[in-house]
Amino acid sequence: MSLEGKAALVTGAASGIGRAVAARLEEAGMNVLAVDLHPDREGPGVAYEADLTLAEANAAAVAAARERFGRLDVVVPNAGVQHVAPIDEFPEERWQTIVSLMLTSPFMLAKHAWPALRDSGSGRFIAIVSVHGLVASPYKAAYVSAKHGLIGLVKTLALEGADAGIRATAVCPGYVRTPLVEAQISDQARAHGLPEDRVLEDVILAPHAVKELIEPSEVAEVVAFLAGPAGRAFTGVPVMMDQGWTAR
Template identity: 40%
Template sequence: MSLKGKTAIITGSNSGIGLGVARELARAGADVVLNSFTDRDEDHALAAEIGAEFGVTARYIKADMSKAAECRALVEQAGSCDILVNNAGIQHVAPIDEFPTEKWDAIIAINMSSAFHTTAVALPMMRKAGWGRVVNIASAHGLTASPFKSAYVAAKHGVVGLTKVTALETAEEPITCNAICPGYVLTPLVEAQIPDTMEKYNMGREEVIKKVMLERQPSREFATVEQLGGTTVFLCSEAATQITGTTISVDGGWTAL
Protein backbone atom coordinates (compact mmCIF):
# COMPACT_ATOMS: atom_id res chain seq x y z
CA MET A 1 0.00 0.00 0.00
CA SER A 2 1.03 3.62 -0.34
CA LEU A 3 1.29 5.94 2.64
CA LYS A 4 2.28 8.85 0.45
CA GLY A 5 1.11 12.14 1.92
CA LYS A 6 1.00 10.75 5.47
CA THR A 7 3.32 11.92 8.25
CA ALA A 8 4.54 9.34 10.75
CA ILE A 9 6.16 10.13 14.10
CA ILE A 10 8.18 7.28 15.61
CA THR A 11 9.50 7.73 19.13
CA GLY A 12 12.86 6.22 20.05
CA SER A 13 13.75 5.69 16.42
CA ASN A 14 17.44 6.35 15.85
CA SER A 15 18.23 2.64 16.31
CA GLY A 16 16.69 -0.80 16.77
CA ILE A 17 12.98 -1.45 16.38
CA GLY A 18 12.07 2.21 16.01
CA LEU A 19 14.51 2.71 13.16
CA GLY A 20 13.28 -0.45 11.45
CA VAL A 21 9.69 0.75 11.70
CA ALA A 22 10.63 4.21 10.41
CA ARG A 23 12.39 2.71 7.40
CA GLU A 24 9.42 0.51 6.46
CA LEU A 25 6.98 3.42 6.80
CA ALA A 26 9.26 5.52 4.59
CA ARG A 27 9.48 2.64 2.11
CA ALA A 28 5.68 2.76 1.94
CA GLY A 29 5.87 6.47 1.10
CA ALA A 30 5.23 8.14 4.47
CA ASP A 31 7.16 11.21 5.53
CA VAL A 32 8.84 10.31 8.81
CA VAL A 33 9.89 12.08 11.99
CA LEU A 34 12.66 10.28 13.87
CA ASN A 35 13.25 10.89 17.55
CA SER A 36 15.51 10.18 20.48
CA PHE A 37 16.91 12.08 23.47
CA THR A 38 20.22 12.94 21.79
CA ASP A 39 20.85 15.73 19.30
CA ARG A 40 23.93 14.62 17.38
CA ASP A 41 24.97 15.28 13.80
CA GLU A 42 24.58 11.57 13.09
CA ASP A 43 20.94 11.67 14.25
CA HIS A 44 20.09 14.31 11.65
CA ALA A 45 22.27 12.56 9.06
CA LEU A 46 20.31 9.34 9.62
CA ALA A 47 17.05 11.13 8.85
CA ALA A 48 18.60 12.66 5.73
CA GLU A 49 19.75 9.22 4.57
CA ILE A 50 16.26 7.76 4.94
CA GLY A 51 14.74 10.70 3.10
CA ALA A 52 17.17 10.31 0.22
CA GLU A 53 16.82 6.52 0.04
CA PHE A 54 13.03 6.46 -0.10
CA GLY A 55 12.27 9.86 -1.62
CA VAL A 56 10.32 11.14 1.36
CA THR A 57 10.70 13.99 3.82
CA ALA A 58 12.53 12.77 6.90
CA ARG A 59 13.36 14.84 9.96
CA TYR A 60 14.92 14.22 13.33
CA ILE A 61 13.50 15.94 16.42
CA LYS A 62 15.16 15.65 19.82
CA ALA A 63 12.79 14.96 22.72
CA ASP A 64 13.33 13.22 26.04
CA MET A 65 10.49 10.74 26.45
CA SER A 66 10.91 10.76 30.23
CA LYS A 67 9.58 14.34 30.27
CA ALA A 68 5.88 14.97 29.63
CA ALA A 69 6.38 18.43 28.15
CA GLU A 70 8.97 17.18 25.65
CA CYS A 71 6.74 14.28 24.60
CA ARG A 72 3.98 16.73 23.78
CA ALA A 73 6.36 19.22 22.16
CA LEU A 74 7.64 16.49 19.81
CA VAL A 75 4.23 16.08 18.20
CA GLU A 76 3.57 19.81 18.22
CA GLN A 77 6.91 20.54 16.56
CA ALA A 78 6.26 17.91 13.90
CA GLY A 79 3.24 19.97 12.89
CA SER A 80 1.13 17.06 11.71
CA CYS A 81 0.72 13.43 12.73
CA ASP A 82 -1.24 10.90 10.69
CA ILE A 83 0.63 7.90 12.10
CA LEU A 84 1.99 7.78 15.65
CA VAL A 85 4.27 4.92 16.65
CA ASN A 86 5.01 4.89 20.37
CA ASN A 87 8.19 2.83 20.54
CA ALA A 88 10.57 4.47 23.03
CA GLY A 89 11.61 2.19 25.85
CA ILE A 90 14.30 1.23 28.36
CA GLN A 91 14.84 -1.79 30.59
CA HIS A 92 16.25 -2.62 34.02
CA VAL A 93 16.33 -6.01 35.72
CA ALA A 94 16.23 -6.46 39.50
CA PRO A 95 14.08 -8.08 42.22
CA ILE A 96 11.19 -5.91 43.39
CA ASP A 97 12.67 -5.33 46.84
CA GLU A 98 15.96 -4.21 45.29
CA PHE A 99 14.53 -2.31 42.32
CA PRO A 100 15.88 1.29 42.33
CA THR A 101 13.07 3.81 42.65
CA GLU A 102 14.60 6.07 40.02
CA LYS A 103 14.73 3.16 37.53
CA TRP A 104 11.06 2.35 38.20
CA ASP A 105 10.09 5.98 37.61
CA ALA A 106 12.14 6.25 34.41
CA ILE A 107 10.76 3.03 32.91
CA ILE A 108 7.15 3.95 33.68
CA ALA A 109 7.70 7.43 32.23
CA ILE A 110 9.48 6.39 29.04
CA ASN A 111 7.77 3.07 28.31
CA MET A 112 4.21 4.01 29.25
CA SER A 113 3.49 7.62 30.14
CA SER A 114 5.19 8.96 27.01
CA ALA A 115 2.61 7.13 24.89
CA PHE A 116 -0.19 8.90 26.76
CA HIS A 117 1.35 12.32 26.23
CA THR A 118 2.11 11.90 22.52
CA THR A 119 -1.31 10.36 21.85
CA ALA A 120 -3.08 13.21 23.64
CA VAL A 121 -1.53 15.72 21.23
CA ALA A 122 -1.74 13.54 18.12
CA LEU A 123 -5.46 12.66 18.30
CA PRO A 124 -6.73 16.21 17.59
CA MET A 125 -4.41 16.34 14.56
CA MET A 126 -5.76 13.01 13.30
CA ARG A 127 -9.34 14.16 13.82
CA LYS A 128 -8.67 17.33 11.86
CA ALA A 129 -7.09 15.30 9.04
CA GLY A 130 -9.95 12.78 9.06
CA TRP A 131 -7.65 9.78 9.38
CA GLY A 132 -5.19 8.38 11.88
CA ARG A 133 -3.28 5.37 13.11
CA VAL A 134 -1.74 4.87 16.54
CA VAL A 135 0.58 1.89 16.84
CA ASN A 136 2.02 1.17 20.26
CA ILE A 137 5.05 -1.08 20.45
CA ALA A 138 4.27 -3.10 23.56
CA SER A 139 5.89 -6.49 24.17
CA ALA A 140 5.19 -10.12 24.89
CA HIS A 141 5.67 -8.78 28.42
CA GLY A 142 2.53 -6.72 27.88
CA LEU A 143 0.64 -10.02 27.85
CA THR A 144 2.69 -12.21 30.17
CA ALA A 145 5.41 -11.75 32.76
CA SER A 146 8.94 -12.67 33.77
CA PRO A 147 10.60 -12.32 37.17
CA PHE A 148 12.85 -9.33 37.93
CA LYS A 149 11.24 -7.10 35.28
CA SER A 150 8.52 -5.50 37.41
CA ALA A 151 8.68 -2.00 35.93
CA TYR A 152 8.95 -3.14 32.33
CA VAL A 153 6.11 -5.66 32.65
CA ALA A 154 3.90 -3.16 34.47
CA ALA A 155 4.60 -0.48 31.85
CA LYS A 156 3.95 -2.76 28.89
CA HIS A 157 0.71 -4.05 30.43
CA GLY A 158 -0.22 -0.39 30.85
CA VAL A 159 0.51 0.28 27.18
CA VAL A 160 -1.87 -2.52 26.19
CA GLY A 161 -4.55 -0.99 28.44
CA LEU A 162 -3.97 2.48 26.99
CA THR A 163 -4.27 0.97 23.51
CA LYS A 164 -7.72 -0.39 24.30
CA VAL A 165 -8.96 2.88 25.77
CA THR A 166 -7.63 4.89 22.81
CA ALA A 167 -9.38 2.51 20.42
CA LEU A 168 -12.70 2.79 22.28
CA GLU A 169 -12.53 6.59 22.37
CA THR A 170 -11.95 6.70 18.59
CA ALA A 171 -14.10 3.72 17.61
CA GLU A 172 -16.61 5.74 15.57
CA GLU A 173 -13.90 7.78 13.85
CA PRO A 174 -11.49 6.87 11.00
CA ILE A 175 -8.76 6.33 13.59
CA THR A 176 -7.43 3.04 14.92
CA CYS A 177 -5.11 2.12 17.76
CA ASN A 178 -3.38 -1.21 18.18
CA ALA A 179 -0.39 -2.66 20.00
CA ILE A 180 2.33 -4.83 18.51
CA CYS A 181 3.78 -7.27 21.03
CA PRO A 182 7.24 -8.45 19.96
CA GLY A 183 9.13 -11.28 21.55
CA TYR A 184 12.90 -11.25 21.24
CA VAL A 185 13.99 -9.09 18.32
CA LEU A 186 17.40 -9.08 16.67
CA THR A 187 18.49 -5.49 17.20
CA PRO A 188 22.07 -4.18 17.30
CA LEU A 189 21.81 -4.17 21.10
CA VAL A 190 20.87 -7.86 21.19
CA GLU A 191 23.45 -8.73 18.53
CA ALA A 192 26.15 -7.18 20.72
CA GLN A 193 25.15 -9.46 23.62
CA ILE A 194 25.65 -12.69 21.65
CA PRO A 195 29.47 -12.99 21.92
CA ASP A 196 29.46 -12.51 25.71
CA THR A 197 26.63 -15.03 26.09
CA MET A 198 28.55 -17.52 23.93
CA GLU A 199 31.57 -17.14 26.19
CA LYS A 200 29.52 -17.41 29.38
CA TYR A 201 27.85 -20.69 28.36
CA ASN A 202 30.73 -22.02 26.26
CA MET A 203 28.42 -22.50 23.28
CA GLY A 204 28.51 -21.68 19.59
CA ARG A 205 26.45 -18.84 18.16
CA GLU A 206 23.46 -20.89 16.96
CA GLU A 207 23.37 -23.05 20.07
CA VAL A 208 23.41 -20.09 22.46
CA ILE A 209 20.69 -18.34 20.47
CA LYS A 210 18.36 -21.34 20.43
CA LYS A 211 19.04 -22.78 23.90
CA VAL A 212 19.68 -19.67 25.98
CA MET A 213 18.54 -16.41 24.39
CA LEU A 214 15.41 -17.82 22.73
CA GLU A 215 14.52 -20.37 25.37
CA ARG A 216 11.01 -18.88 25.74
CA GLN A 217 10.44 -18.26 22.01
CA PRO A 218 9.14 -21.54 20.51
CA SER A 219 10.20 -20.70 16.95
CA ARG A 220 13.79 -20.41 18.19
CA GLU A 221 14.19 -17.52 15.79
CA PHE A 222 14.44 -13.81 16.47
CA ALA A 223 11.82 -11.48 15.05
CA THR A 224 13.39 -8.81 12.85
CA VAL A 225 12.95 -5.06 12.87
CA GLU A 226 11.79 -5.33 9.24
CA GLN A 227 9.00 -7.70 10.27
CA LEU A 228 7.84 -5.27 12.95
CA GLY A 229 7.98 -2.46 10.42
CA GLY A 230 5.92 -4.52 7.99
CA THR A 231 3.35 -5.24 10.70
CA THR A 232 3.12 -1.52 11.38
CA VAL A 233 2.59 -0.75 7.69
CA PHE A 234 -0.17 -3.39 7.59
CA LEU A 235 -1.94 -1.75 10.54
CA CYS A 236 -1.91 1.51 8.56
CA SER A 237 -3.49 -0.16 5.52
CA GLU A 238 -7.12 -0.24 4.44
CA ALA A 239 -7.12 -3.96 5.16
CA ALA A 240 -6.70 -3.11 8.85
CA THR A 241 -9.47 -0.51 9.06
CA GLN A 242 -11.56 -2.69 11.40
CA ILE A 243 -8.60 -3.85 13.46
CA THR A 244 -8.53 -1.65 16.55
CA GLY A 245 -8.03 -2.04 20.28
CA THR A 246 -6.17 -5.31 20.00
CA THR A 247 -2.69 -6.77 20.18
CA ILE A 248 -0.69 -8.46 17.44
CA SER A 249 1.99 -10.80 18.75
CA VAL A 250 5.20 -11.08 16.77
CA ASP A 251 6.84 -13.47 19.22
CA GLY A 252 7.47 -16.81 17.53
CA GLY A 253 4.73 -18.45 19.60
CA TRP A 254 5.87 -17.20 23.03
CA THR A 255 2.41 -16.22 24.25
CA ALA A 256 0.87 -19.44 22.90
CA LEU A 257 2.60 -21.38 25.65
Protein backbone atom coordinates (compact mmCIF):
# COMPACT_ATOMS: atom_id res chain seq x y z
CA MET A 1 0.00 0.00 0.00
CA SER A 2 2.57 2.58 -1.03
CA LEU A 3 1.52 6.19 -1.54
CA GLU A 4 2.67 6.18 -5.16
CA GLY A 5 -0.14 7.22 -7.53
CA LYS A 6 -2.57 8.04 -4.71
CA ALA A 7 -4.13 11.46 -4.21
CA ALA A 8 -4.12 13.92 -1.32
CA LEU A 9 -5.83 17.19 -0.51
CA VAL A 10 -3.84 19.49 1.80
CA THR A 11 -5.25 22.80 3.05
CA GLY A 12 -3.18 25.84 3.96
CA ALA A 13 -0.61 24.38 1.58
CA ALA A 14 1.04 27.65 0.50
CA SER A 15 2.94 28.21 3.74
CA GLY A 16 4.54 26.63 6.79
CA ILE A 17 3.43 23.13 7.77
CA GLY A 18 0.93 22.68 4.91
CA ARG A 19 3.56 23.51 2.33
CA ALA A 20 5.99 21.01 3.86
CA VAL A 21 3.27 18.33 3.99
CA ALA A 22 2.29 18.90 0.34
CA ALA A 23 5.96 18.67 -0.70
CA ARG A 24 6.56 15.51 1.35
CA LEU A 25 3.46 13.70 0.00
CA GLU A 26 4.39 14.72 -3.54
CA GLU A 27 7.89 13.36 -2.94
CA ALA A 28 6.24 10.06 -1.93
CA GLY A 29 4.63 9.92 -5.38
CA MET A 30 1.20 11.30 -4.54
CA ASN A 31 -0.88 13.73 -6.57
CA VAL A 32 -1.55 16.66 -4.25
CA LEU A 33 -4.21 19.38 -4.43
CA ALA A 34 -2.60 22.29 -2.57
CA VAL A 35 -5.54 24.37 -1.31
CA ASP A 36 -5.00 27.87 0.06
CA LEU A 37 -6.56 31.33 0.34
CA HIS A 38 -3.41 32.63 -1.36
CA PRO A 39 -2.16 29.66 -3.41
CA ASP A 40 1.47 29.54 -4.44
CA ARG A 41 1.61 28.55 -8.12
CA GLU A 42 5.33 27.80 -7.74
CA GLY A 43 4.82 25.67 -4.62
CA PRO A 44 4.34 21.89 -4.31
CA GLY A 45 1.22 20.22 -5.69
CA VAL A 46 -1.53 21.59 -7.90
CA ALA A 47 -2.39 25.07 -6.57
CA TYR A 48 -6.10 25.57 -5.83
CA GLU A 49 -7.60 28.79 -4.48
CA ALA A 50 -10.34 28.61 -1.85
CA ASP A 51 -11.53 30.51 1.18
CA LEU A 52 -12.24 27.57 3.47
CA THR A 53 -14.22 29.69 5.96
CA LEU A 54 -16.99 29.34 3.35
CA ALA A 55 -18.68 25.95 3.73
CA GLU A 56 -19.29 25.48 -0.01
CA ALA A 57 -15.60 26.08 -0.82
CA ASN A 58 -14.73 22.87 1.04
CA ALA A 59 -17.12 20.80 -1.04
CA ALA A 60 -15.73 22.41 -4.20
CA ALA A 61 -12.12 21.66 -3.20
CA VAL A 62 -12.93 17.98 -2.63
CA ALA A 63 -14.77 17.82 -5.97
CA ALA A 64 -11.78 19.45 -7.71
CA ALA A 65 -9.37 16.87 -6.25
CA ARG A 66 -11.59 13.95 -7.27
CA GLU A 67 -12.12 15.34 -10.74
CA ARG A 68 -8.46 16.08 -11.33
CA PHE A 69 -6.97 12.89 -9.86
CA GLY A 70 -9.89 10.46 -10.19
CA ARG A 71 -9.58 9.50 -6.51
CA LEU A 72 -8.88 10.89 -3.07
CA ASP A 73 -7.01 8.86 -0.46
CA VAL A 74 -5.64 11.34 2.08
CA VAL A 75 -7.18 14.55 3.44
CA VAL A 76 -5.00 16.87 5.54
CA PRO A 77 -6.98 19.75 7.08
CA ASN A 78 -4.21 22.13 8.09
CA ALA A 79 -5.19 25.74 7.26
CA GLY A 80 -5.24 27.83 10.38
CA VAL A 81 -4.89 31.31 11.81
CA GLN A 82 -4.28 32.58 15.33
CA HIS A 83 -5.67 35.50 17.30
CA VAL A 84 -4.21 36.47 20.66
CA ALA A 85 -6.43 38.59 22.92
CA PRO A 86 -7.94 38.43 26.42
CA ILE A 87 -11.45 36.96 26.51
CA ASP A 88 -13.23 40.23 27.33
CA GLU A 89 -11.62 41.90 24.32
CA PHE A 90 -11.74 38.91 21.95
CA PRO A 91 -13.31 40.10 18.66
CA GLU A 92 -16.40 38.05 17.88
CA GLU A 93 -15.72 38.00 14.13
CA ARG A 94 -12.28 36.47 14.79
CA TRP A 95 -13.97 33.74 16.86
CA GLN A 96 -16.30 33.02 13.92
CA THR A 97 -13.46 32.96 11.38
CA ILE A 98 -11.31 30.65 13.49
CA VAL A 99 -14.11 28.20 14.24
CA SER A 100 -15.17 28.20 10.55
CA LEU A 101 -11.63 27.62 9.30
CA MET A 102 -10.29 25.25 11.93
CA LEU A 103 -13.35 23.21 12.94
CA THR A 104 -16.15 23.57 10.37
CA SER A 105 -13.81 23.28 7.36
CA PRO A 106 -12.34 19.92 8.53
CA PHE A 107 -15.92 18.68 9.13
CA MET A 108 -16.99 19.76 5.64
CA LEU A 109 -13.90 18.20 4.05
CA ALA A 110 -14.56 14.91 5.85
CA LYS A 111 -18.24 14.93 4.93
CA HIS A 112 -17.60 15.49 1.23
CA ALA A 113 -14.47 13.32 0.97
CA TRP A 114 -16.04 10.38 2.83
CA PRO A 115 -17.23 8.41 -0.24
CA ALA A 116 -13.78 8.77 -1.87
CA LEU A 117 -11.97 7.82 1.35
CA ARG A 118 -14.21 4.76 1.59
CA ASP A 119 -13.49 3.82 -2.04
CA SER A 120 -9.76 4.21 -1.37
CA GLY A 121 -9.71 1.18 0.94
CA SER A 122 -6.97 2.89 2.97
CA GLY A 123 -8.40 6.39 3.42
CA ARG A 124 -6.68 8.72 5.85
CA PHE A 125 -7.93 11.90 7.52
CA ILE A 126 -4.86 13.46 9.14
CA ALA A 127 -5.72 16.73 10.87
CA ILE A 128 -2.97 19.13 11.82
CA VAL A 129 -4.18 19.99 15.30
CA SER A 130 -1.79 21.24 18.00
CA VAL A 131 -0.84 20.66 21.58
CA HIS A 132 -3.65 23.21 22.03
CA GLY A 133 -6.07 20.41 21.16
CA LEU A 134 -5.30 19.00 24.63
CA VAL A 135 -4.15 21.89 26.78
CA ALA A 136 -4.91 25.62 26.84
CA SER A 137 -2.87 28.81 26.90
CA PRO A 138 -4.28 32.18 27.96
CA TYR A 139 -5.51 34.68 25.33
CA LYS A 140 -6.21 32.02 22.66
CA ALA A 141 -9.88 31.23 23.34
CA ALA A 142 -10.94 30.60 19.75
CA TYR A 143 -7.84 28.64 18.68
CA VAL A 144 -7.87 26.38 21.76
CA SER A 145 -11.62 25.78 21.47
CA ALA A 146 -11.46 24.94 17.75
CA LYS A 147 -8.49 22.60 18.25
CA HIS A 148 -10.16 20.76 21.16
CA GLY A 149 -13.25 20.37 18.96
CA LEU A 150 -11.15 19.05 16.09
CA ILE A 151 -9.83 16.21 18.25
CA GLY A 152 -13.46 15.32 18.95
CA LEU A 153 -14.13 15.22 15.21
CA VAL A 154 -11.08 12.99 14.64
CA LYS A 155 -12.24 10.51 17.30
CA THR A 156 -15.73 10.39 15.77
CA LEU A 157 -14.38 9.85 12.25
CA ALA A 158 -12.11 7.06 13.51
CA LEU A 159 -15.14 5.18 14.83
CA GLU A 160 -17.31 5.85 11.77
CA GLY A 161 -14.53 4.97 9.33
CA ALA A 162 -13.21 1.85 11.04
CA ASP A 163 -15.16 -0.69 9.00
CA ALA A 164 -14.23 1.05 5.73
CA GLY A 165 -10.50 1.07 6.45
CA ILE A 166 -10.46 4.84 7.04
CA ARG A 167 -8.07 6.05 9.77
CA ALA A 168 -8.35 9.48 11.39
CA THR A 169 -5.58 11.06 13.44
CA ALA A 170 -4.70 14.41 15.01
CA VAL A 171 -1.07 15.49 14.67
CA CYS A 172 -0.33 17.67 17.71
CA PRO A 173 2.89 19.66 17.50
CA GLY A 174 4.27 22.16 19.98
CA TYR A 175 5.63 25.35 18.44
CA VAL A 176 6.77 25.00 14.82
CA ARG A 177 8.99 27.50 12.99
CA THR A 178 6.39 29.07 10.62
CA PRO A 179 5.01 32.52 9.77
CA LEU A 180 2.03 31.81 12.10
CA VAL A 181 4.39 31.69 15.09
CA GLU A 182 6.55 34.57 13.90
CA ALA A 183 3.40 36.73 13.59
CA GLN A 184 2.49 36.05 17.23
CA ILE A 185 5.64 37.56 18.64
CA SER A 186 4.44 41.20 18.58
CA ASP A 187 0.89 40.29 19.78
CA GLN A 188 2.31 38.21 22.63
CA ALA A 189 4.70 41.03 23.56
CA ARG A 190 1.74 43.39 23.89
CA ALA A 191 -0.48 40.93 25.80
CA HIS A 192 2.28 39.96 28.26
CA GLY A 193 3.90 43.41 28.50
CA LEU A 194 7.31 42.09 27.40
CA PRO A 195 9.84 43.30 24.81
CA GLU A 196 9.61 41.27 21.58
CA ASP A 197 13.08 39.75 21.93
CA ARG A 198 12.08 38.04 25.23
CA VAL A 199 8.86 36.55 23.85
CA LEU A 200 10.36 33.52 22.06
CA GLU A 201 12.16 32.18 25.14
CA ASP A 202 10.00 33.51 28.00
CA VAL A 203 6.55 32.95 26.48
CA ILE A 204 6.54 30.89 23.30
CA LEU A 205 9.02 28.18 24.27
CA ALA A 206 8.30 28.37 28.02
CA PRO A 207 5.97 25.32 28.05
CA HIS A 208 8.36 23.14 25.96
CA ALA A 209 10.60 20.90 28.10
CA VAL A 210 13.04 21.08 25.17
CA LYS A 211 13.38 24.80 24.32
CA GLU A 212 13.56 24.29 20.57
CA LEU A 213 11.13 25.07 17.77
CA ILE A 214 9.97 22.10 15.65
CA GLU A 215 10.64 22.28 11.88
CA PRO A 216 7.74 22.04 9.36
CA SER A 217 9.57 19.16 7.62
CA GLU A 218 9.44 17.16 10.88
CA VAL A 219 5.65 17.51 11.01
CA ALA A 220 5.47 16.53 7.32
CA GLU A 221 7.47 13.38 8.06
CA VAL A 222 4.93 12.32 10.70
CA VAL A 223 2.06 12.96 8.26
CA ALA A 224 3.79 10.81 5.60
CA PHE A 225 4.26 8.04 8.16
CA LEU A 226 0.58 8.18 9.21
CA ALA A 227 -0.54 8.26 5.56
CA GLY A 228 1.52 5.19 4.65
CA PRO A 229 1.25 1.49 5.54
CA ALA A 230 3.12 1.90 8.86
CA GLY A 231 0.36 4.26 10.07
CA ARG A 232 -2.24 1.49 9.96
CA ALA A 233 -2.67 1.12 13.74
CA PHE A 234 -3.07 4.84 14.44
CA THR A 235 -6.67 5.99 14.55
CA GLY A 236 -8.78 8.16 16.83
CA VAL A 237 -5.72 9.46 18.65
CA PRO A 238 -3.71 12.63 19.06
CA VAL A 239 -0.15 12.03 17.83
CA MET A 240 1.90 14.23 20.15
CA MET A 241 5.12 15.87 18.94
CA ASP A 242 5.37 18.60 21.54
CA GLN A 243 8.96 18.72 22.86
CA GLY A 244 7.73 17.44 26.23
CA TRP A 245 5.03 20.13 26.72
CA THR A 246 2.26 17.76 27.91
CA ALA A 247 4.61 15.62 30.04
CA ARG A 248 4.02 18.06 32.92
